[in-house]
Amino acid sequence: MKKHIEQFFLYRHRFIIGYIVLSVAFFFLLTLLPGVAPAGLSEAEMSSTVQASNLDASFIKHGNVINLPYFALQKGSLAVFGLNLFAIKLPSIIIAVATAIFIILLLNRWFKSDVAIVGSILTILSTAFLFLATSGTPAIMYIFWLALILWLGSKIVGNENINPLLVIFFFISIALSLYTPYLAYVALAIAIAGLLHPHLRFALKQLKVYQLILCVLIFILSVTPLVISCILNPSTLQSLIFANNLDFNGFIANITNAFAPFFSFSLAYSSVYLAPLFGLATVALVIIGILASAGKMFMSRNTIVSLLVIFAIFVSGLSPDVAISIIIPIAILSAAGIESIIEKWYTLFPENPYAHLLGIVPMAAVMMFIIGSGLSHFIFGYHYIPRVVNNFDNDLTIVKENVPKETTIVIEDDHNNREFFSLLAKYDGYTITSTPKQAKTAEFASFKALPGDKYDLKQIITSPKTRNSDRLYIYSLVTEKGEE
Numbered sequence: 001m002k003k004h005i006e007q008f009f010l011y012r013h014r015f016i017i018g019y020i021v022l023s024v025a026f027f028f029l030l031t032l033l034p035g036v037a038p039a040g041l042s043e044a045e046m047s048s049t050v051q052a053s054n055l056d057a058s059f060i061k062h063g064n065v066i067n068l069p070y071f072a073l074q075k076g077s078l079a080v081f082g083l084n085l086f087a088i089k090l091p092s093i094i095i096a097v098a099t100a101i102f103i104i105l106l107l108n109r110w111f112k113s114d115v116a117i118v119g120s121i122l123t124i125l126s127t128a129f130l131f132l133a134t135s136g137t138p139a140i141m142y143i144f145w146l147a148l149i150l151w152l153g154s155k156i157v158g159n160e161n162i163n164p165l166l167v168i169f170f171f172i173s174i175a176l177s178l179y180t181p182y183l184a185y186v187a188l189a190i191a192i193a194g195l196l197h198p199h200l201r202f203a204l205k206q207l208k209v210y211q212l213i214l215c216v217l218i219f220i221l222s223v224t225p226l227v228i229s230c231i232l233n234p235s236t237l238q239s240l241i242f243a244n245n246l247d248f249n250g251f252i253a254n255i256t257n258a259f260a261p262f263f264s265f266s267l268a269y270s271s272v273y274l275a276p277l278f279g280l281a282t283v284a285l286v287i288i289g290i291l292a293s294a295g296k297m298f299m300s301r302n303t304i305v306s307l308l309v310i311f312a313i314f315v316s317g318l319s320p321d322v323a324i325s326i327i328i329p330i331a332i333l334s335a336a337g338i339e340s341i342i343e344k345w346y347t348l349f350p351e352n353p354y355a356h357l358l359g360i361v362p363m364a365a366v367m368m369f370i371i372g373s374g375l376s377h378f379i380f381g382y383h384y385i386p387r388v389v390n391n392f393d394n395d396l397t398i399v400k401e402n403v404p405k406e407t408t409i410v411i412e413d414d415h416n417n418r419e420f421f422s423l424l425a426k427y428d429g430y431t432i433t434s435t436p437k438q439a440k441t442a443e444f445a446s447f448k449a450l451p452g453d454k455y456d457l458k459q460i461i462t463s464p465k466t467r468n469s470d471r472l473y474i475y476s477l478v479t480e481k482g483e484e
Helices: 002-006 014-035 043-053 068-081 085-110 113-124 127-133 140-156 164-177 184-196 198-205 209-232 234-241 248-259 280-296 300-318 320-348 353-358 360-384 395-402 423-428
Strands: 408-410 431-433 443-446 455-462 470-477
Touching: 014 085, 014 113, 043 068, 043 085, 043 423, 068 085, 068 140, 085 113, 085 127, 085 140, 085 320, 113 320, 113 360, 127 140, 127 320, 127 360, 140 164, 140 184, 140 320, 164 184, 164 209, 184 234, 184 300, 209 234, 248 300, 248 320, 280 300, 280 320, 280 360, 300 320, 320 360, 395 455, 395 470, 423 431
Parallel strands: 408 431, 408 443
Antiparallel strands: 443 470, 455 470
16 A cells, blocks of 8 residues: 555655745745835844944954854845845845755754654744844844754764865854854854764864864864954954843843743734744644653754753843744754654554555644744734834835935934934935935925924825824925025
């Protein structure tokens, strides 16, 4: 009977078809979602854009090396596409695609293909991952570096014929990850493991002397800008590994605030993250995965998951932004939960391939429920949950759609995001001033209503996303009363 089932085209090529469907769905969502949800920019995205735009040749001297790989990519995107939602979010989309590939490869190293594909789909199409993929901030770098380093490590450890290129890429990945705050702790853990773990020592001993020297030289060259910048600017080193003015109470509060939106099923938090970020079904799979792994704690996979959870909890006490790195252990644990469910089902019908095939039906139904509910939660949550929506600003889109280029835009000095909107002059040719007196065109736009009768109000641009819906005012100078 089993041979009869294996003759079906869909069965023989089920994994290839599954990954093709996943790729198409993921690319479609990455194309559609940046303009749909969240339909705006957070303050973190604006700050990231400003930092990327200010990146110049003297970045080492000025200490602008934190998240350098991401900001360099974002600066290039802005230079090519100008200041718009797509250009700001494009680096995260590119890195998310690479991250998705490494997550798929990693899960295929540690699980059977049927488990790996289900786990990959649940992770890559999850609310948490889609948010990172469409958020123009370096937060995506945490799971990118972790997924890449873990996959390269899994290819190196236990492999009797190591490809030297994998080791070189592993050293480069470790070096470049140091530019991301707090990932130095991961590098330190790897270095300690390399000294203590016999498998890692054996892997290094397989390299020829010149190959090992080459790896060390590449690592040194990769971290040289970082080291020099930290020497010239000691505050840079502090930002990479410590938190400023943090006491024990603040440390605990950071952990609480960091994870509160992730698993809250009854309360919405004022955060860029939806609550819950992980659905109840996903949490159930994670719990099953924990229980299934409890008796196998000495497996390298489970040891790594434990260390990643400890890292995410501890470092989120220093910076709540790092809590999002919990995605990687959750991906592994949910895959372990799926593996446990499939194994239990197969043990009920060990010799019946039709029963094995029939078991796919409820699993597929659960997957569709998780994915469907997650996507609807993601799209509608970023439109209709006020405490979340208020953290995003679509003023940039309003300006681009309603104000012609070469127009003067008045941005007061006390505007919260003046530095960001001033970039409109650099990338799109707008004239930016702080007062209407400096307007160089008869018609100008302002983010604030102007008092008096010196200016003629032509139009008010509103937004349905905010309680104070008046977002932009279009004025013209009243020539008969003169200009100030």
